[in-house]
Amino acid sequence: MKVDRDRAFWTIGTVIIVAYALTPVAWIASLSLKTGDTLTDGRFLPRSISFENYRSIFESGEFVRPLRNSIGIALIATFFAVLLATLAAYAIARLRFPGKKLILTGALAIAMFPPISIIGPLFNMWRSLNLYDTWPGLVIPYMTFTLPLAIWTLSAFFREIPWELEQAAQVDGATPFQAFRRVIVPLAAPGVFTAAILVFFFAWNDFLFAISLTSTDSSRTVPAALAFFSGNSQFEQPTGSIAAAAVIVTIPIVILVLIFQRRIVAGLTAGAVKG
Amino acid sequence: MTDVAAPPPTAIRRAPRAHTERAREERKLGWYLCAPAVAVMLLVTAYPLVYAVWLSLQRYDLRVPGDQAFVGLRNFVTVLTSELWWRDFLATTVITVLSVGLELVLGMGLALFMHRAVFGRRTVRTSILIPYGIITVVAAFAWQFAFTPDLGFVNTWLNTDRAWLTERSTSYLVITLTEVWKTTPFMSLLLLAGLAIVPEELQEAAKVDGATAWQRFTKVTLPTMKGAVLVALLFRTLDAFRIFDTVFVQTRGANDTETVSMLGYNQLINRVNLGVGSAVSVLLFLTVVLIAILFVKGFKADLGQVRGER
Numbered sequence: 001m002k003v004d005r006d007r008a009f010w011t012i013g014t015v016i017i018v019a020y021a022l023t024p025v026a027w028i029a030s031l032s033l034k035t036g037d038t039l040t041d042g043r044f045l046p047r048s049i050s051f052e053n054y055r056s057i058f059e060s061g062e063f064v065r066p067l068r069n070s071i072g073i074a075l076i077a078t079f080f081a082v083l084l085a086t087l088a089a090y091a092i093a094r095l096r097f098p099g100k101k102l103i104l105t106g107a108l109a110i111a112m113f114p115p116i117s118i119i120g121p122l123f124n125m126w127r128s129l130n131l132y133d134t135w136p137g138l139v140i141p142y143m144t145f146t147l148p149l150a151i152w153t154l155s156a157f158f159r160e161i162p163w164e165l166e167q168a169a170q171v172d173g174a175t176p177f178q179a180f181r182r183v184i185v186p187l188a189a190p191g192v193f194t195a196a197i198l199v200f201f202f203a204w205n206d207f208l209f210a211i212s213l214t215s216t217d218s219s220r221t222v223p224a225a226l227a228f229f230s231g232n233s234q235f236e237q238p239t240g241s242i243a244a245a246a247v248i249v250t251i252p253i254v255i256l257v258l259i260f261q262r263r264i265v266a267g268l269t270a271g272a273v274k275g
Numbered sequence: 276m277t278d279v280a281a282p283p284p285t286a287i288r289r290a291p292r293a294h295t296e297r298a299r300e301e302r303k304l305g306w307y308l309c310a311p312a313v314a315v316m317l318l319v320t321a322y323p324l325v326y327a328v329w330l331s332l333q334r335y336d337l338r339v340p341g342d343q344a345f346v347g348l349r350n351f352v353t354v355l356t357s358e359l360w361w362r363d364f365l366a367t368t369v370i371t372v373l374s375v376g377l378e379l380v381l382g383m384g385l386a387l388f389m390h391r392a393v394f395g396r397r398t399v400r401t402s403i404l405i406p407y408g409i410i411t412v413v414a415a416f417a418w419q420f421a422f423t424p425d426l427g428f429v430n431t432w433l434n435t436d437r438a439w440l441t442e443r444s445t446s447y448l449v450i451t452l453t454e455v456w457k458t459t460p461f462m463s464l465l466l467l468a469g470l471a472i473v474p475e476e477l478q479e480a481a482k483v484d485g486a487t488a489w490q491r492f493t494k495v496t497l498p499t500m501k502g503a504v505l506v507a508l509l510f511r512t513l514d515a516f517r518i519f520d521t522v523f524v525q526t527r528g529a530n531d532t533e534t535v536s537m538l539g540y541n542q543l544i545n546r547v548n549l550g551v552g553s554a555v556s557v558l559l560f561l562t563v564v565l566i567a568i569l570f571v572k573g574f575k576a577d578l579g580q581v582r583g584e585r
Binding site for chain 1: 298301302303304305306308309311312313315316319320322323324326327330385388392393394395397398399400401402403404405406407408409410411412413414416417418420421425426427428430431432456460461464465467468513516517519520523524536539540543544549552553556557559560563564567
């Protein structure tokens with residue numbers, strides 16, 4: 001009896017939480033599948049399913065170019081942020097040198113401060129350096145603002161790695177490079193991957209830098225483009241197009257979350273609990 | 276060190292030098308490895324920040340070319356005596372307090388659920404990561420559409436024809452709801468990590484002593500994880516105070532919902548008034564620093580208290 005009641009309690013709880021988390025996502029997906037004339041029927045689910053909105057956004061450069069920008073900029077920023085953070089985190093976790101604490105504290109301070117406070121200077125600097133409205137113009141702030149998170153996550157992770165294994169492998173006859181490749185890389189890869197996902201989320205999500213430091217489709221990312229979507233004609237509300245574009249850019253997030261949920265949680269809490 | 280047996284003389288001569296040389300090498304390598312990251316952070320955040328302070332002391336409006344001059348604190352006077360700044364400051368504070376407060380309660384519930392869940396933990400954790408990971412602009416649109424008359428399901432379900440985003444209080448409601456939906460998962464994961472450090476024996480002991488579930492939560496769990504709660508609150512408060520995306524998408528600042536970050540953006544990017552805009556950014560930065568200091572002070576006081584009690 002008691003077991004049954006317990007089971008019911010946890011099941012209902014789970015259902016409520018899942019509904020809470022997914023309702024807005026389901027709603028925007030449902031909107032994107034509605035046809036032009038049933039869009040405003042106010043129903044949660046579409047009466048019939050149509051892919052009209054998807055076809056139209058993929059036919060217009062208004063979405064395809066920003067999508068390309070988003071993917072390119074987010075991947076490049078992720079690569080550089082993780083590369084620099086890995087070097088720094090390795091040093092912080094393994095080597096003894098003064099200034100370590102200062103770097104960690106400084107990084108934390110950067111992670112906390114409002115991006116708007118450097119928008120003006122960046123806007124002005126980028127115009128004179130010809131970085132305004134270019135890919136590097138967004139890659140640079142993204143990798144900088146995600147460096148602190150990446151350094152914290154990675155150094156927490158690297159501290160847990162049993163580095164003696166590397167020496168053990170060398171004693172067993174492996175060359176230093178083999179020891180590094182066969183022993184250290186597999187151990188460090190999950191942490192590096194976690195940091196990469198968190199950095200990617202940030203770059204993929206950003207809106208403020210994207211609307212402040214770009215002016216055309218040559219570097220505007222999807223979040224910025226969404227806010228300025230104009231639809232097929234002046235008189236048509238672009239709701240359907242926005243919904244379809246929203247679903248497309250949510251797909252990578254859902255895939256990453258489904259595959260790597262455990263690592264994302266570990267990465268998010270690693271820095272916070274120890275800090 | 277005196278009672279340690281003296282090492283052979285040769286080792287005495289060599290050991291210190293080898294030691295310092297190795298230490299020096301290690302120090303050098305450490306600095307080299309950190310240099311790129313530190314250089315980037317200094318160039319792209321510290322330098323612009325100093326530049327922002329400099330700009331905030333200038334009369335510098337890009338619409339009036341050639342008219343740039345040092346004006347001291349005049350831009351700050353302009354901002355601090357304007358009604359707009361205080362209205363936006365109030366709006367930002369209201370949204371921050373409402374959303375962080377709600378998130379703390381909901382996030383704690385969610386964390387306790389995940390902590391105690393017998394099954395379904397994985398499902399819950401995966402699904403709450405979706406709001407965390409979703410693009411803020413997308414979340415803002417989803418909620419905006421849901422509350423738009425003749426489009427959204429909210430009015431259909433509640434059977435009204437209310438225009439939520441055209442009134443002040445209901446605009447705040449929709450904005451807060453969006454923020455809470457999107458960021459409660461993050462809060463709950465931080466709290467969950469805090470719950471993990473509460474020793475199970477303490478709970479059991481309190482249970483044996485006849486404490487109710489609520490008493491156990493308020494007298495045992497909460498005090499033990501106070502640090503985690505404060506860290507979660509600090510992270511989220513600082514984050515909430517710079518709110519921009521949601522309000523920009525949903526109201527563009529109409530109905531007195533404009534936030535301080537939006538004021539800065541409007542001055543800097545739309546009006547290209549770099550002087551006044553930078554003054555707004557510097558003030559926002561100072562506010563955030565002040566909030567952080569207050570939290571850290573509270574944090575220290577609490578830690579002291581806990582230690583004192585023990």
